[in-house]
Amino acid sequence: MNLSNLLVRQLGLLLTLLSLSLLSSNALAQFRVEVTGVGLTQLPIVVAPFKGEAQFNQKLSQIVEADLARSGQFKPLAAGILSLDEMSRPDWTALRPLSAEALVAGSVTRLANGRYEVRARLWDAVKGQEKSDFRDNVSAADLRLSAHRVSDWVYQQLTGVPGVFTSRISYVTKSGGRYNLWIADSDGEGARSALTSPEPIISPSWSPNGTQLAYVSFESRKPVVYVHELASGQRRAVANFKGSNSAPAWAPDGRSIVATLSKGGGGSQLYRVNLQGGEPQRLTLGNINTEPAFSPDGNTLYFVSDRGGNPQIYKMPAQGGPADRVTFSGNYNISPAISPDGRWLAYVSRLSSGFRLHLMELATGQVTALTETNADERPSFAANSRLLVYATQQGGDALMTTTLDGRIKARLTGQGGDIREPNWGPVRP
Numbered sequence: 001m002n003l004s005n006l007l008v009r010q011l012g013l014l015l016t017l018l019s020l021s022l023l024s025s026n027a028l029a030q031f032r033v034e035v036t037g038v039g040l041t042q043l044p045i046v047v048a049p050f051k052g053e054a055q056f057n058q059k060l061s062q063i064v065e066a067d068l069a070r071s072g073q074f075k076p077l078a079a080g081i082l083s084l085d086e087m088s089r090p091d092w093t094a095l096r097p098l099s100a101e102a103l104v105a106g107s108v109t110r111l112a113n114g115r116y117e118v119r120a121r122l123w124d125a126v127k128g129q130e131k132s133d134f135r136d137n138v139s140a141a142d143l144r145l146s147a148h149r150v151s152d153w154v155y156q157q158l159t160g161v162p163g164v165f166t167s168r169i170s171y172v173t174k175s176g177g178r179y180n181l182w183i184a185d186s187d188g189e190g191a192r193s194a195l196t197s198p199e200p201i202i203s204p205s206w207s208p209n210g211t212q213l214a215y216v217s218f219e220s221r222k223p224v225v226y227v228h229e230l231a232s233g234q235r236r237a238v239a240n241f242k243g244s245n246s247a248p249a250w251a252p253d254g255r256s257i258v259a260t261l262s263k264g265g266g267g268s269q270l271y272r273v274n275l276q277g278g279e280p281q282r283l284t285l286g287n288i289n290t291e292p293a294f295s296p297d298g299n300t301l302y303f304v305s306d307r308g309g310n311p312q313i314y315k316m317p318a319q320g321g322p323a324d325r326v327t328f329s330g331n332y333n334i335s336p337a338i339s340p341d342g343r344w345l346a347y348v349s350r351l352s353s354g355f356r357l358h359l360m361e362l363a364t365g366q367v368t369a370l371t372e373t374n375a376d377e378r379p380s381f382a383a384n385s386r387l388l389v390y391a392t393q394q395g396g397d398a399l400m401t402t403t404l405d406g407r408i409k410a411r412l413t414g415q416g417g418d419i420r421e422p423n424w425g426p427v428r429p
Contacts, residue, residue: 067151072408188412
């Protein structure tokens with residue numbers, strides 16, 4: 001089989017996108033997070049209700065608890081009637097029956113200038129000792145962001161690894177004949193539309209600094225690659241050549257992208273496009289080559305090619321050159337994503353039962369199937385390399401996150417809606 005089917009998926013996932021259910025903006029704005037699975041080692045933690053949070057529709061402590069549960073590293077325990085804040089002296093005797101190993105308590109206070117101060121304290125519940133303090137000063141609009149900052153702080157204090165809860169995800173939907181590119185918090189909440197169009201939008205890709213998105217739009221009746229400034233909403237076409245322009249991937253330095261273009265004849269090939277202008281540099285020859293993904297150091301480019309007869313994942317120097325095959329298990333492997341720490345390759349493999357998410361340890365070549373679903377799409381790593389986001393059609397179309405062992409999954413589902421093309425952005429300051 002050649003790559004024609006893959007190109008149909010990539011140049012719009014058109015058949016899929018055209019079948020999306022109608023969504024309302026209210027349905028897209030709020031998600032329900034369902035965490036399933038049991039990890040091998042999960043730290044039992046109590047997140048007490050924050051003093052002063054009762055006035056808000058979404059409670060800060062509940063956001064923190066859900067973040068930690070979704071990470072797979074923690075087992076949140078019911079706080080019951082526990083009443084604490086960051087200034088309290090915990091009653092360790094009363095807490096002992098909960099078997100907690102960590103305790104978080106805090107408060108949110110409205111200041112005279114209308115802003116809010118969020119404070120929290122973390123205790124080692126086994127030793128009965130204070131471990132760390134947190135303080136943040138935010139506007140009312142950023143209280144949810146502050147809760148995610150608390151989650152990142154707790155995660156790093158207890159694991160030694162930076163958290164990713166303040167990061168954002170992007171994805172695409174179709175509603176009433178219009179396509180939307182959405183930006184949401186890492187838990188799927190707070191979705192905001194970055195772009196709406198009567199024509200398909202596909203392949204959103206975050207810039208390394210998180211201020212821009214590259215994506216493909218069909219509004220010119222053909223696929224064109226745009227770069228979109230999120231703060232201003234301004235955008236510009238960076239690949240609008242004759243033929244198709246698709247699958248943008250940012251170089252780690254943010255100065256260029258590699259995209260799949262058909263401008264030079266000979267089918268779809270990989271080109272490096274300098275964002276300051278100039279003629280694109282062709283990187284591949286022959287066959288069909290698509291879906292580029294950079295290594296974290298920017299020296300290696302992973303991509304999909306049919307040069308061996310079926311779609312497989314290859315790698316080559318980022319400036320072009322001889323390519324080595326990477327995937328050997330299965331005869332149809334697509335959608336490569338490289339973890340930010342360079343250890344892992346996530347991809348989608350076609351099995352007899354459908355398309356499933358797989359993970360390869362690059363040093364050993366060992367492959368693990370992470371899902372039991374049959375229609376997984378486009379994996380993307382979190383900034384700390386500990387989680388993946390992907391789209392699937394199990395039980396209705398949904399956005400999912402999973403730990404790298406596949407044990408803990410979170411389903412981010414809207415009000416009967418469908419979502420496609422997820423991509424996980426960097427952590428916000």
